[in-house]
Amino acid sequence: MSTSDDIITTSNGLGYTSSSAAHPESLVKPPQAPSAGEDTIEIKIEFGGGLHLLFSSQPSHKIHIPRNIPNDDNTATQPVNMRYLVKWMKSNLLSEREEMFGDGDGVRPGILVLINDADWELEGELEYELRDRDEIVFISTLHGG
Amino acid sequence: MPPTPCSLCHTARALVKRPKTGQQVCKDCFFEVFETEVHNTIVEGKGIFERGEKVAIGASGGKDSTVLAHVLSVLNKRYHYGLDLFLLSIDEGITGYRDDSLETVKQNQIEYGLPLKILSYNELYGWTMDKIVEQVGRRNNCTFCGVFRRQALDRGAAQLGVDHIVTGHNADDIAETVLMNIMRGDIARLGRCTAVTTQSEDTIKRSKPFKYAYEKEIVMYAYFKKLTYFSTECIYSPDAYRGHARVFLKDLEAIRPSAIVDIIHSGESFQLEQSVQKGMKAMQTCLRCGYISSNDLCKACALLEGLEAGLDRSALRQTQANSSNAPTGHRTIPMFERYSNVGASQPAEGIEKAVQAIEIK
Numbered sequence: 001m002s003t004s005d006d007i008i009t010t011s012n013g014l015g016y017t018s019s020s021a022a023h024p025e026s027l028v029k030p031p032q033a034p035s036a037g038e039d040t041i042e043i044k045i046e047f048g049g050g051l052h053l054l055f056s057s058q059p060s061h062k063i064h065i066p067r068n069i070p071n072d073d074n075t076a077t078q079p080v081n082m083r084y085l086v087k088w089m090k091s092n093l094l095s096e097r098e099e100m101f102g103d104g105d106g107v108r109p110g111i112l113v114l115i116n117d118a119d120w121e122l123e124g125e126l127e128y129e130l131r132d133r134d135e136i137v138f139i140s141t142l143h144g145g
Numbered sequence: 146m147p148p149t150p151c152s153l154c155h156t157a158r159a160l161v162k163r164p165k166t167g168q169q170v171c172k173d174c175f176f177e178v179f180e181t182e183v184h185n186t187i188v189e190g191k192g193i194f195e196r197g198e199k200v201a202i203g204a205s206g207g208k209d210s211t212v213l214a215h216v217l218s219v220l221n222k223r224y225h226y227g228l229d230l231f232l233l234s235i236d237e238g239i240t241g242y243r244d245d246s247l248e249t250v251k252q253n254q255i256e257y258g259l260p261l262k263i264l265s266y267n268e269l270y271g272w273t274m275d276k277i278v279e280q281v282g283r284r285n286n287c288t289f290c291g292v293f294r295r296q297a298l299d300r301g302a303a304q305l306g307v308d309h310i311v312t313g314h315n316a317d318d319i320a321e322t323v324l325m326n327i328m329r330g331d332i333a334r335l336g337r338c339t340a341v342t343t344q345s346e347d348t349i350k351r352s353k354p355f356k357y358a359y360e361k362e363i364v365m366y367a368y369f370k371k372l373t374y375f376s377t378e379c380i381y382s383p384d385a386y387r388g389h390a391r392v393f394l395k396d397l398e399a400i401r402p403s404a405i406v407d408i409i410h411s412g413e414s415f416q417l418e419q420s421v422q423k424g425m426k427a428m429q430t431c432l433r434c435g436y437i438s439s440n441d442l443c444k445a446c447a448l449l450e451g452l453e454a455g456l457d458r459s460a461l462r463q464t465q466a467n468s469s470n471a472p473t474g475h476r477t478i479p480m481f482e483r484y485s486n487v488g489a490s491q492p493a494e495g496i497e498k499a500v501q502a503i504e505i506k
Contacts, residue, residue, distance in 0.1 A: 009256055009370075009371050009372060010373070011371050011373035012371060013367055013368040013369065013370065013371040014368065015375060016377075048376070049376045050376045050377045050378065109395035109398065109399045110391075112364060114368075117369075118160045118161075119162045121162045122149060122159055122161075122162050122169055137368075139368060141361055141363075142378070142395075
């Protein structure tokens with residue numbers, strides 16, 4: 001596949017200008033998660049399409065969540081999944097207007113989710129089991145073009 | 146889930162699940178099918194463009210127009226359409242929204258090496274959207290913006306001397322419009338809104354090459370290609386009627402992704418009964434500014450008169466009793482000249498100094 005048509009840009013393709021993104025120091029820090037180690041994993045979250053405005057105007061976040069979570073009947077543990085992450089984000093990262101991001105257990109229709117650059121529909125959506133250093137991107141498509 | 150191979154090239158890892166077809170494709174194959182489908186929309190039948198045509202891309206700095214500028218430049222070169230491309234941008238005067246996105250368009254001008262022209266509501270009508278909303282309120286102001294923008298695009302294009310305007314309206318937009326027209330019973334618009342190219346006698350041709358491109362795919366394309374665009378909702382849009390159609394459409398898409406093209410197809414298949422067609426108004430020209438209209442006064446002049454008279458939303462209701470002369474003291478829209486002498490009017494900002502930052506391999 002030839003790339004001779006490519007035009008070089010300095011953008012990250014997520015559609016925000018630096019003026020609308022909050023200065024890193026003003027980031028609302030998520031509550032102290034257990035320190036990174038065997039019990040927790042690190043996840044990088046990025047927002048596009050204006051979604052960062054719902055998350056303290058910070059487009060990029062690095063968070064720690066438990067590696068294992070109790071399963072549905074609380075009998076054993078299972079690896080942490082996207083379902084947990086979305087709930088976690090709603091409780092800990094979302095700064096306003098929950099209905100613009102969430103829809104029940106999942107995300108609002110019109111928000112694309114990419115896991116390590118792949119469409120989450122190919123990875124099992126909410127059931128995808130997160131691994132250390134995964135990069136999750138949430139892009140809103142609901143705005144003017 | 147283990148990585149799945151692309152269903153087209155069977156080698157690279159699939160990254161995108163196409164809503165239109167359900168296919169799982171890798172990045173490069175995704176670029177290829179997306180660009181090829183737009184190319185097919187353009188050349189289908191007799192084709193949208195003619196060789197040598199001057200084409201203005203309605204550029205707002207948002208995802209659709211940026212991807213349109215990119216794809217059209219690429220296809221123009223790849224398939225030798227022979228088009229002369231321009232970027233045309235309209236400044237509605239919305240602080241915190243339009244001023245930021247115009248910066249993005251200026252960046253696009255550099256990245257794609259296309260001449261840019263910006264036209265503002267203020268210089269054309271003497272009103273910015275901010276002032277209009279102050280007077281009219283936050284509902285129904287989209288009507289003003291839409292009507293004024295349509296004229297502004299035509300005027301800007303006439304000043305540039307182009308024969309054709311293209312906009313980034315995508316499949317989702319057109320499906321929403323079909324739904325809105327059905328919900329409001331607007332059959333006149335319903336018949337026109339699904340055409341890929343619209344043209345009446347005295348207006349410039351207007352086409353939508355992204356008619357069958359899903360919004361999701363446009364966003365993925367922009368993300369993977371790392372294109373520069375601006376993405377925030379117009380600050381006045383949360384109260385807009387289109388929001389209802391959009392939410393409904395998104396819910397439909399989540400259940401059955403092909404619903405979007407299906408709705409467009411339904412819109413295309415509507416046929417008006419003979420008796421209804423005869424009852425619809427014929428087109429004439431506005432007595433005041435010469436723009437095309439279905440009444441004596443075009444919508445823009447009627448809205449402007451309402452604004453100047455200090456009316457609020459009632460400016461939307463048009464009365465037939467208007468004379469062709471505006472009341473004294475009111476601002477009016479200058480006479481619309483379909484073919485202006487290009488040399489005399491303001492030319493587009495050239496690309497001489499803009500070419501510095503380009504690097505095309």
